[in-house]
Amino acid sequence: MSEPTRPEWLLLGAGGQVGRELCRALQPLGQGVALTRAECDLSVPGAAEEMIARYEPGMVVNAAAYTAVDRAEEEPALARRINAEAVAEIAQACARHDMPLVHYSTDYVFDGSGEAPFAEHDATGPLGEYGRSKLAGEQAIADAGGRSLVLRTSWVYAAHGRNFVRTMLRLAAERDHLRIIDDQVGAPTWAATIADVTALALFEWRRQAWDAQLSGVYHLSASDSVSWCGFAQAIFEEAANLGLLEATALPSVEAIPSSAYPQPARRPLNSRLSTQRLQTAFGIAMPHWREALRVCLTSMRA
Template sequence: MKLLILGRDGQVGTALTQLLAPLGTIVALGRDGADLANPDGLARVVDREQPDVIVNAGAYTAVDRAESETELAQLVNADGPGALARVAAELDAWLIHYSTDYVFDGEKSEPYVEDDATAPLNVYGATKRAGELAIGEAGSKHLIFRTSWVHAPGRNNFIAKILSLAQSRDELKVIDDQIGAPTSARLIAEVTARALEQIASDRPLPSGIYHLAAAGETSWHGYASYVIGEARRRGVPLRVPPERVLPVPSTAFPSPARRPHNSRLSTHKLRTALGIDLPDWQADVLGTLDNLLPETTR
């Protein structure tokens, strides 16, 4: 099996490149080798590589900036994936693509299922939904994994930012009226590998959308409190104790893009299709902390 991974340098792309290697021959490209903002060039790259599976981990993810960079967000999140799906259909290749809880407005009182009506609140969510539709209309074999609150080792994620702030401040204010499930890039890659194993068998998953998130739920405030508490337990010198992480509403931090209050995703369809269980978000976060914190703090 030949796998073409796009978005190699992002959180999910990095995890995919590491974990999918045992499954076949991998070609992993960053923006310099396959630019989602150039749909025509993207199609030429895929046609040149002739993969059995395209795994698209590339995306425009700057949620607030997307409000003023609508055209670029549309190219990367919708037009590029649509081009991938069309060339995948021509090659009879599979396309695996990643979407977001932000396709929903967050007004539902229960976790969202795949068939719930979408109603994005911001440009990012709207362009990701447009990408889903473009893929579906192309007629290719495809799996779209909607996920939420992605984290991975590195500086550009919520966990690292919270730990950095907790070293320099006496208290933190964190939003408590947005609910979801922190989900690691590694978990996303592990589930992708399991799906690819099934694709390689005589029982591939039906094409369509699947929700992929860690089990359980929390707020950003609960998430931050858990990270700080665990880091302090490991001996990390933080000035802020968990009790000084103060809950505040979303209105305390006005931003160009609105966020959904409910980002919970039901994963029943995915778990049934793959015959798997998904870890609780706390256990998933611990895996990222293990890689983020120095050995001496474990």
């Protein structure tokens, strides 16, 4: 009897917004294994290590995370368990077995000061427990010493799951007037873009024999930036153009400051990320946020 084929990749967090898109985008890299939280729960110590040992994949892609930003203020231990301690276990296992690792992080590792896009080498300063737990995960990967890509992204949305785009489409059908924060600025990034760019980067990294010099932190977000208020208006306009919303019945939008909408966790006012390092290293051009939004909404209509 022949030995079972080692999968080319192991994906953790396959049921999330990015994970679902990665199930599609990673297929051209070869046969893989995609595990949801029900199949590999990172809140359970050792769960991910067990799966890595079981499947012995060619690479690991970790799209699992604790992403409830406000709830993390009440559950800091759970956020840290999933976003840092489990990531340390994954990174150490990958380093031991010489497996390349891809992991996702966030704009929330920065304090949001200034107006310039943050570069990878800029000083971090998370404002809340979620950002602190994600930054601890980044550090754990660096400490493990293996070959890895840490991809920081921002304002993720998809045609499925809980996200700003789907919330705005629902509220547009329920309300005549919406008050949306206008002093937080970033790049809304479609989960499909994240998945496709990840796959392209992995193709190139594999072509270069997993060159360790390509390891490190990269920013992966759509090009240009907008406020949440501007994003909401764009969602309504594009959805109306596509027939997803009635153009004559769109809600009015009132721009408000963050102070008028208090939340348990502070958000960075500036979430702009410079993607120049990613584009230079892997030759990947990032789409404009509005172009990606249009394609996402088109897929929702279909």
